[in-house]
Amino acid sequence: MARETALDLRTRLQEWIPKLVLAPSVAVMLVFVYGFILFTAFLSFTDSKILPSYGLVGWHNYWRLFQLPTWSLAIENLAIFAALYIVICSVIGLTLAILLDQKIRGEGMLRPIYLYPMALSFIVTGTAWKWLLDPGIGIEHTLHLWGWTSFHFAWIKESDFAIYTVVIAAVWQTSGFVMAMFLAGLRGIDNEILKAAQMDGASNWNLYRRIIIPQLRPAFLSAFVILAHLAVKSYDLVVALTGGGPGRATELPATFMYSYTFTRNEMGVGAASAVIMLMTIAAIMVPYLYAELKEPK
Amino acid sequence: MSAVSQGTAVSTGRFTRVLIHVTLLVFALFYLLPLVVMLINSVKPLGEITGGNMMALPKVWTIQPWLEAWSTAQIGVQPTGLRPYFINSIEMVVPAVAISTLMGALNGYVLTKWRFRGDTVLFGLMLFSCFIPFQIVLIPMARLLGLMGLAGTVPGLIFVHVVYGLGFTTLYFRNYYAAFPTELVRAAQIDGAGFFRIFTRILLPLSGPIIVVTVIWQFTNIWNDFLFGSSFSGQASQPMTVALNNLVQSSTGVKAYNVHFAGAILAALPTLFVYIVSGRFFVRGLMAGSVKG
Numbered sequence: 024m025a026r027e028t029a030l031d032l033r034t035r036l037q038e039w040i041p042k043l044v045l046a047p048s049v050a051v052m053l054v055f056v057y058g059f060i061l062f063t064a065f066l067s068f069t070d071s072k073i074l075p076s077y078g079l080v081g082w083h084n085y086w087r088l089f090q091l092p093t094w095s096l097a098i099e100n101l102a103i104f105a106a107l108y109i110v111i112c113s114v115i116g117l118t119l120a121i122l123l124d125q126k127i128r129g130e131g132m133l134r135p136i137y138l139y140p141m142a143l144s145f146i147v148t149g150t151a152w153k154w155l156l157d158p159g160i161g162i163e164h165t166l167h168l169w170g171w172t173s174f175h176f177a178w179i180k181e182s183d184f185a186i187y188t189v190v191i192a193a194v195w196q197t198s199g200f201v202m203a204m205f206l207a208g209l210r211g212i213d214n215e216i217l218k219a220a221q222m223d224g225a226s227n228w229n230l231y232r233r234i235i236i237p238q239l240r241p242a243f244l245s246a247f248v249i250l251a252h253l254a255v256k257s258y259d260l261v262v263a264l265t266g267g268g269p270g271r272a273t274e275l276p277a278t279f280m281y282s283y284t285f286t287r288n289e290m291g292v293g294a295a296s297a298v299i300m301l302m303t304i305a306a307i308m309v310p311y312l313y314a315e316l317k318e319p320k
Numbered sequence: 321m322s323a324v325s326q327g328t329a330v331s332t333g334r335f336t337r338v339l340i341h342v343t344l345l346v347f348a349l350f351y352l353l354p355l356v357v358m359l360i361n362s363v364k365p366l367g368e369i370t371g372g373n374m375m376a377l378p379k380v381w382t383i384q385p386w387l388e389a390w391s392t393a394q395i396g397v398q399p400t401g402l403r404p405y406f407i408n409s410i411e412m413v414v415p416a417v418a419i420s421t422l423m424g425a426l427n428g429y430v431l432t433k434w435r436f437r438g439d440t441v442l443f444g445l446m447l448f449s450c451f452i453p454f455q456i457v458l459i460p461m462a463r464l465l466g467l468m469g470l471a472g473t474v475p476g477l478i479f480v481h482v483v484y485g486l487g488f489t490t491l492y493f494r495n496y497y498a499a500f501p502t503e504l505v506r507a508a509q510i511d512g513a514g515f516f517r518i519f520t521r522i523l524l525p526l527s528g529p530i531i532v533v534t535v536i537w538q539f540t541n542i543w544n545d546f547l548f549g550s551s552f553s554g555q556a557s558q559p560m561t562v563a564l565n566n567l568v569q570s571s572t573g574v575k576a577y578n579v580h581f582a583g584a585i586l587a588a589l590p591t592l593f594v595y596i597v598s599g600r601f602f603v604r605g606l607m608a609g610s611v612k613g
Contacts, residue, residue: 040515041434044426048486049442055483056449059457066459075463119347122340129344135599136348139355142595142602143588144544146561150568150584151354154577161374168373199351203603256453259546263565277547280455285551290459297455308451316444 060301063294071290084295093271094296097279100186104275105254107190108197112250113243115194116201121231123202124209134206137199145196149263152192153179182272185265189257189273192264197253201246208242209235248311255304276300355585362386362581369577385578389586393579394570395563396555402583404556405563409543409590411474412559416481417538423482424489424534425527429519431490432497433505443494450487457484458551465552472554480552481542488541489534492605496530497523529601536598537605540591560587 067085070078088094119137123130140148155161158177166174178184212235220234258277265273267282276296284293361369362385364378391401427446431439461480462471470476500523508518549559558566564587568580595602 037514041430042436044515045430045442048423048427048446048490051483051486052446052449055457055461056452057445059460060452062460063456075459115347119344122344125337125340127341127344133344133348135596136351138599138603139592139595140351141606142540142591144546144561144564144591146544146546146565146568147584147588148354150564150580151358153568154580155354155357155374160370160577165374195351195354200606203606207607252451258455259561262546262550263568266569277453277455281458281551284459294459297453297458300453301456304451304453305448308448312444312447312451316440316447 064298067291067294067298069291071294073288073290075290080291084291088292088295088299091292093274094276094279096271097274097276100273101255101275103186104190104193104257105251107187108193108254109247109250111190111194112198112201113246115198116246117205117236117239119198119202120205120209121235123206134203137202139199140196141200143196145259146263148192148196149260152188152195153264156188156191179265180269182269185269185272189261189264193254193257193260196260197250201250204242204246205239208239212238244311248307251307252304255300255307358581358585362578362585364578366574366576366578385576386582386586388576389567389579389582393567393576393583394573395558396566396570398555402560402563402567402586405558405560406586408474408553408557409560412477412481413539413542416478416485416542417535419478420482420485420489420538421531421534423486424491425493425524425531426519427486427490428493428495428497429523431494432500433502433518433523434515443490446487446490448487449484450491454484454547458547462551471552472557474557476552477548477557477559480548481545484548485538485542488537492530492534492537493527496527500526529604532598532601533605536594536602539594540602543591 066075068079068081070076070080070083123133127133156176156179158164158175158180163174163176166176179188216234217230220230225233256277257275258281261267261273261275261278267274267278276299280293280296280300283289283296357374360377361374363381363383364372365380365382365384368376368379389401390403392399393401395402395405431443465471465476465480468476470479504522505518508522513521543559544561545559546561546565549562550565553559553562564583567583
């Protein structure tokens with residue numbers, strides 16, 4: 024009898040161990056991710072300025088947020104940046120992947136070259152491009168020295184164009200990664216189908232348009248989701264490349280949130296902007312993750 | 321994703337092949353240009369940069385900018401160079417990577433081999449936490465670190481990186497262990513092996529590749545982090561990225577471009593080194609983070 028209870032206790036304990044092991048991570052996640060999200064959401068309805076304060080003001084902060092020209096500019100910049108970033112990265116990534124997939128002898132050399140920027144910090148990328156794009160010393164200056172004196176390329180100094188320099192640097196950093204995703208997709212395609220189609224006389228162009236690219240749908244989806252969420256989160260690159268300038272020309276939601284919360288002491292407005300950012304990302308990620316996690320059986 | 325077939329069965333003509341090679345080389349130049357230019361100009365005297373051509377090789381070679389970036393350059397108010405911040409980053413990265421990887425391994429093990437009702441929902445919640453914009457947690461985390469007495473310290477940064485790295489490390493191990501035969505675990509259970517014994521004797525010895533992938537991913541992300549570093553560190557605990565940004569953005573005096581470049585390369589070296597040594601695992605990590613494994 025006593026032996027049986029001891030055994031019972033032991034199996035009971037064994038049953039509990041897995042849950043006990045998982046518990047700290049679950050607790051950490053519930054408190055520091057979801058608890059903190061709720062807290063920030065709560066702050067966005069309060070009159071918090073330099074420190075959190077708990078006087079409720081309803082939707083006032085959101086109303087104010089959308090009245091602020093800086094926020095409108097940040098949203099507009101994000102739209103331009105995200106659209107160009109996603110499209111250009113996908114086009115370059117797909118092109119490079121298709122070209123690399125043609126039994127290229129130097130593939131082993133080229134692939135790592137395309138991909139290494141992904142290992143760098145955005146601060147390093149920003150430092151390099153800030154200087155390359157500086158007309159007085161970078162690309163423009165060099166082409167002038169080489170004799171093309173009418174060449175003009177000073178986007179980084181021009182309010183209307185500075186946001187495009189952020190696109191250039193961001194594309195440089197991530198397009199190789201998109202290439203790797205597409206290349207993995209291409210390598211997963213069954214060659215037998217291609218051979219059969221070729222025997223039926225399909226041209227290369229049709230082969231890609233009709234058979235290969237449609238099969239890359241999952242890779243397109245992944246690339247879109249990853250790039251879109253990186254775009255919304257973009258912060259470091261802007262800080263290092265333009266500092267949000269010239270003036271406020273390259274302000275993005277992430278830089279807006281930081282400056283309103285920590286330097287302008289408008290914590291309520293900052294919290295509201297963070298909530299909007301979260302909602303944007305949730306709208307992209309939640310359906311994607313849901314589809315990925317659904318049991319395939 | 322395996323390398324069953326190298327290249328498609330699509331065949332192309334001679335002229336097209338030349339065109340393809342040229343295009344690929346042009347892109348290679350595009351990706352290499354910024355790094356090469358930084359490298360060349362980090363060994364030039366400043367006068368050759370401001371007065372000369374960035375593409376030209378140095379007339380006078382010098383390692384002075386590197387020495388300056390490492391040990392004497394002005395960072396913020398102190399002329400310490402980047403060295404103390406490099407050390408800060410190491411002290412932050414090593415424990416943060418170790419703790420988050422270990423916890424991720426155990427989580428993945430539980431979530432695949434000791435399944436219980438609601439485990440997929442918990443995992444889904446953890447997974448979403450990888451992708452949140454961290455702006456949403458900055459304010460409460462700043463308060464909490466203050467209350468815990470960890471504000472502006474390296475342990476505070478370690479804590480933050482472990483907390484927000486757990487989602488990814490759990491994801492990696494979960495997907496890896498999902499493919500691992502559950503029968504082996506059941507058989508060991510019947511033989512009387514307990515939870516930890518099965519983990520250390522059966523799963524862990526076979527986890528080499530995924531440990532490498534996870535460590536590389538975490539190392540790269542935490543080393544390259546700027547948002548947490550700039551939000552939660554003090555003057556004495558700044559990581560490398562924040563110090564580099566301070567060095568480059570400082571508005572006092574003449575801009576010493578060559579020192580900035582040397583500093584930027586110093587900040588990039590550890591992750592570049594890891595990438596060059598283990599590129600295959602780096603790519604696998606990137607893919608596993610985006611596509612279900």
